[in-house]
Amino acid sequence: MEKKITQPWMKGLFISLVLIALSIVFQITDLSQNKSLQWVQFVLIIGAIIWACMSYGKDMEGNVTFGNVFAHGFKATAAMTVIFIVYTYISIKFLFPEMIDKSLEQARVEMEKNNNLSESDINNGIEMTKKFFLPFAIGGILLAFAFIGAIGSLIGAAVTKKNPQTPFEQ
Numbered sequence: 075m076e077k078k079i080t081q082p083w084m085k086g087l088f089i090s091l092v093l094i095a096l097s098i099v100f101q102i103t104d105l106s107q108n109k110s111l112q113w114v115q116f117v118l119i120i121g122a123i124i125w126a127c128m129s130y131g132k133d134m135e136g137n138v139t140f141g142n143v144f145a146h147g148f149k150a151t152a153a154m155t156v157i158f159i160v161y162t163y164i165s166i167k168f169l170f171p172e173m174i175d176k177s178l179e180q181a182r183v184e185m186e187k188n189n190n191l192s193e194s195d196i197n198n199g200i201e202m203t204k205k206f207f208l209p210f211a212i213g214g215i216l217l218a219f220a221f222i223g224a225i226g227s228l229i230g231a232a233v234t235k236k237n238p239q240t241p242f243e244q
Contacts, residue, residue, distance in 0.1 A: 079133045082146050085126040086153025089119070093154070094161045101170050107180050119154070119219065120226040126150040127230025136237035143231035151223025158219065159212050166208055174207050 096115060100106045127147040131138050166173055178200055185196045203210065 077133060077135075080129065082126065082130075082149035083153040085122075085129070086150040086155075087157060089122040089126070089150065090154040090157035090161070092122070093119070093158055097161070097165070101165070101173065106173065107176060116218075116222050119222050120229070122154075123147050123151055123223055123226025124230040124233065127227060128234050131234035131236065136235050137239050138234065138236055139238050140231045140236065143234045143236070144227045147227030147230045148223060151219060151227060155216060155219040155223070159215055162211055162215060163208065166211065174204065177207070178204055 093115065096118070097106070100108075100111060105111055124147075127143045130146040131143055134142075181203060182196060182200055185191055185199060191199075
């Protein structure tokens with residue numbers, strides 16, 4: 075009987091559910107604006123992608139190449155990204171609509187620290203950000219997760235045990 079391989083989209087689903095649970099906890103405890111916790115999320119993603127790659131190598135009994143493992147990890151990243159983007163849309167529109175106001179308030183505080191900006195510049199920046207908040211959020215997630223997923227996939231492909239067999243050896 076052939077061993078069943080866990081598909082990358084299933085691993086991406088699992089990783090995204092963990093990230094969604096973490097995000098909900100951050101929102102409920104009002105820690106979503108904490109920059110250091112965002113780094114924890116990125117480290118978690120890298121670790122999870124490395125796990126996905128190593129799990130794939132183990133399921134395949136080492137009969138993989140660097141490219142196979144990297145592709146598996148990046149497919150898991152793609153699935154995770156799509157699911158998290160859908161969650162982000164739902165959370166901004168329905169679950170936590172106050173997230174926009176909190177983010178804009180923090181942006182205003184950061185802009186006010188910059189003495190080179192006038193009050194009208196700050197107001198214009200806040201209005202533009204408010205208007206395009208959702209596209210900025212989705213674009214940011216897409217770019218950040220793709221970059222972090224690529225790093226995790228590279229590390230995972232590098233550390234996964236490989237013992238590929240050629241068709242002639244089989």
